[in-house]
Amino acid sequence: MTLQRLARPLTLVLLSAVVLYPLVWMLGSSFKSQEEVLNNMSILPNTWTPSNYSDGWSNFDVSFGRFFVNSAMVAGLTVVANCVSCLLAAYAFARLKFKLRGFWFAIMIGTLLLPGHVLIVPQFVMFKTFGWVGGDWPYAPLIVPQLLATEAFFVFLMVQFMRGVPRELDEAATIDGCTPYGVFRHVILPLSRPALVSTAIFSFIWTWNDFFRQLVYLSDLEKYTAPVALTLFIDSSGQSSVGPMFAMSVLSLAPVFLFFVAFQRMLVEGINTSGLKG
Amino acid sequence: MSPVATSTARPSSTRHQAGPAAHQRRGRPAKHKTDGVAGYVFLSPWLLGLLTITAVPMLMSLYLSFTNYDVLSDWESMEWVGLDNYRTMFTEDPSFWHAVQTTLVFALVATPLKLAAALGVALLLNRPFSGAGLFRGLFYLPSLLGGSVALAIVWVNMFNRDGAFNSFLAWFGIEGKAWVNDPDFALGTLILLAVWQFGAPMVIFLAGLKQVPGELYEAASVDGATPFRKFISITLPMLSPVIFFNLVLETINGFQGFTSAFVLSNGTGGPVDSTLMYTLHLYIKGWNEYQMGYASAMAWVFLLFIGLVTAVVFRTGKFWVHYSDGED
Numbered sequence: 001m002t003l004q005r006l007a008r009p010l011t012l013v014l015l016s017a018v019v020l021y022p023l024v025w026m027l028g029s030s031f032k033s034q035e036e037v038l039n040n041m042s043i044l045p046n047t048w049t050p051s052n053y054s055d056g057w058s059n060f061d062v063s064f065g066r067f068f069v070n071s072a073m074v075a076g077l078t079v080v081a082n083c084v085s086c087l088l089a090a091y092a093f094a095r096l097k098f099k100l101r102g103f104w105f106a107i108m109i110g111t112l113l114l115p116g117h118v119l120i121v122p123q124f125v126m127f128k129t130f131g132w133v134g135g136d137w138p139y140a141p142l143i144v145p146q147l148l149a150t151e152a153f154f155v156f157l158m159v160q161f162m163r164g165v166p167r168e169l170d171e172a173a174t175i176d177g178c179t180p181y182g183v184f185r186h187v188i189l190p191l192s193r194p195a196l197v198s199t200a201i202f203s204f205i206w207t208w209n210d211f212f213r214q215l216v217y218l219s220d221l222e223k224y225t226a227p228v229a230l231t232l233f234i235d236s237s238g239q240s241s242v243g244p245m246f247a248m249s250v251l252s253l254a255p256v257f258l259f260f261v262a263f264q265r266m267l268v269e270g271i272n273t274s275g276l277k278g
Numbered sequence: 279m280s281p282v283a284t285s286t287a288r289p290s291s292t293r294h295q296a297g298p299a300a301h302q303r304r305g306r307p308a309k310h311k312t313d314g315v316a317g318y319v320f321l322s323p324w325l326l327g328l329l330t331i332t333a334v335p336m337l338m339s340l341y342l343s344f345t346n347y348d349v350l351s352d353w354e355s356m357e358w359v360g361l362d363n364y365r366t367m368f369t370e371d372p373s374f375w376h377a378v379q380t381t382l383v384f385a386l387v388a389t390p391l392k393l394a395a396a397l398g399v400a401l402l403l404n405r406p407f408s409g410a411g412l413f414r415g416l417f418y419l420p421s422l423l424g425g426s427v428a429l430a431i432v433w434v435n436m437f438n439r440d441g442a443f444n445s446f447l448a449w450f451g452i453e454g455k456a457w458v459n460d461p462d463f464a465l466g467t468l469i470l471l472a473v474w475q476f477g478a479p480m481v482i483f484l485a486g487l488k489q490v491p492g493e494l495y496e497a498a499s500v501d502g503a504t505p506f507r508k509f510i511s512i513t514l515p516m517l518s519p520v521i522f523f524n525l526v527l528e529t530i531n532g533f534q535g536f537t538s539a540f541v542l543s544n545g546t547g548g549p550v551d552s553t554l555m556y557t558l559h560l561y562i563k564g565w566n567e568y569q570m571g572y573a574s575a576m577a578w579v580f581l582l583f584i585g586l587v588t589a590v591v592f593r594t595g596k597f598w599v600h601y602s603d604g605e606d
Binding site for chain 2: 008011012015016019020021022023025026029037038039041042043085088089091092093096097098099101104107108111113114115116117118119120121122123124125126128144145147148149150155179180181184205208209211212215216226227228230231233234235242245246248249250252253256257259260264265267268
C-alpha cells in the first residue's frame with residue numbers, strides 16, 4: 001500500500017531529474033574551464049570559471065551583444081506586428097458579417113496546416129527581387145509577413161477568445177451608436193487583453209527561437225541574430241570554444257526561461273484555451 | 279507596410295459620420311451593410327498577406343519548379359526545363375531518397391514516443407495533489423526551449439564522446455562513443471530531443487482528461503473494472519479527439535524538423551546523410567547550391583506529401599476517433 005502510494009511521486013521526481021538534467025548540465029558546463037569540459041564528468045564544475053562568458057561575448061569580430069540586440073529587435077517588432085494584424089483579422093472573423101466570411105475562414109484554417117518551408121523559396125526570391133534581402137536593414141522579410149497576419153495560429157487563438165466575449169456588449173455599444181469600428185475600439189480591444197498577452201508571449205518566444213528564416217535572410221555577420229551567430233561556434237568547433245559556446249547558449253535561452261518563470265501559468269493555460277502547439 | 283495601417287484607419291473616420299445615422303433610420307439591414315464593408319476593412323491586412331505572402335509565392339514556386347532558376351543570374355537566363363527537376367529528384371538524386379527516409383523515420387518514431395510520454399505523464403498528473411502545477415510547468419519547459427539552436431547545441435554535446443550520456447553509461451561500466459558521429463545513432467539522438475519536448479502535448483492531454491466525466495469511472499468501479507480496463511474502455515475512447523488533434527499536429531511538426539539536424543551536422547545532413555531531414559536537403563539545394571528551381575520542386579512534393587498524410591490521418595480518424603454528442 002505505502003509502496004503503491006509512493007510510486008507516483010517517485011516516478012515524477014525521477015522524471016523531473018531526467019527532464020532537467022540537460023539544462024543543469026548545460027549551466028554547469030558553461031562554468032567549466034577548458035580541461036574540465038573534457039575531463040570532469042560530474043555535472044557541476046570543481047572550480048567555477050566565469051571567463052567562458054566574457055570569452056564567448058567577444059569570440060567573434062562582432063560582439064555577441066550585437067546579436068542579442070538584433071534578436072530582440074526582430075522579436076519585438078514581430079510581437080507588435082502579430083498583435084495588431086491578427087487582432088484586426090480576428091475581429092472580422094469573430095464578430096462581423098460579410099460576404100464569403102465562411103470561405104475566408106476555411107482558407108485561414110487551411111493555412112494553419114501549411115508548412116512554412118513550402119513557401120520559403122518563392123518568398124526568398126520575391127523579397128530578393130524587391131531588394132529586401134541583404135542591405136542595411138535586412139529584417140523586412142522577417143517582419144512584413146507578420147504585419148499581414150500570416151501567423152494564422154494567432155488569428156485562430158484570438159477568434160476563439162473573442163467568441164467567449166458576450167455579444168450583448170457589442171449590441172449595447174451598437175445601440176449607443178457605435179459603428180463596427182467603435183465596437184472594436186471600445187469593446188473588443190480592451191477585453192482582448194488576455195489574448196493579446198498570450199499572442200505577445202508566444203510570438204516573442206517563437207521568434208526568439210526561430211532559426212530557418214533568420215538563417216536564410218541574414219548573411220552579414222553584423223546583422224546576425226543570436227541563433228544564427230551560435231551556429232558559428234559549430235563551424236569553428238575546435239575544442240577550445242566549447243565553454244564559450246555553452247555560455248552563449250545559456251544566455252540565449254535565458255530570456256525564454258525568464259518568460260517561462262514569469263508567465264508559467266499563462267503559457268500552460270494559453271495552449272489549453274487555444275488548444276494548439278507549443 | 280504603413281499604407282496598410284492607414285487604409286484600415288481612414289474609412290473608420292469617414293464612416294463615423296454616415297454610419298450611426300443610417301443605422302438609426304433603417305435599423306438592422308443597414309447595420310449589416312456597414313458590417314460588410316467593415317468586415318473587409320478589418321480583414322484587409324490578412325487578405326493582402328494571403329495574396330502576397332502565401333498565394334502568389336505558391337504559384338510562383340510551382341512555376342519555378344519547372345525551371346532551372348538559380349537566384350544569382352538574371353531572370354533572362356532562366357530556362358523552362360519541364361519535368362526535369364522532378365525527374366532528377368526521383369531518379370538521379372540519391373540524397374533525396376535519403377532525406378525522405380530520414381524524415382519518415384524521424385516523424386514516425388518520434389511522434390508516437392512523444393505522444394506516449396505525454397499521455398503517460400498526463401495520467402500521472404491528472405489527480406489533484408500539492409505540487410501538480412509545479413511538475414506540469416517543469417515538464418512543459420522543454421517545449422519552450424527545445425526548438426532553439428542553443429538547446430540543440432547542448433543536446434549534441436551531451437551525446438558526444440565527452441558528453442553527459444557517456445558519463446552516465448560509465449557508471450555501468452559501459453564505454454560509450456560519439457553517438458552523434460555514428461550514422462546508426464545520430465538520428466536517434468535527435469529523436470530523443472523531440473521526445474524530451476513532450477510537455478506541449480501533455481498539457482493538451484491534461485485539459486482533455488479533465489473533460490472526462492467522473493461518473494463513467496464510478497460506474498466502471500461498481501462493475502468491478504480494473505484500472506487497466508478503465509483506461510482502455512473509458513480514458514482512451516473519451517480522449518480520442520485530443521489524441522487525434524495531437525497526432526495531426528505533431529506529425530506535421532515532425533516532418534518539418536530542421537534546426538536540430540542542422541546543428542548536429544553543421545548543415546550537411548551527415549554523418550552519411552543520416553540526419554538529412556527533408557527541409558535540410560531543401561535548404562542545401564536552394565541556398566548552398568543555388569538550385570532554386572529544384573528546391574521549389576522539392577517544396578511542392580513536400581506539400582503534396584503532407585497533404586496526403588493529413589488526408590489519410592483524417593480518413594482513418596473516422597474509425598477510431600470517438601466524439602461524444604454535442605461536440606463538434
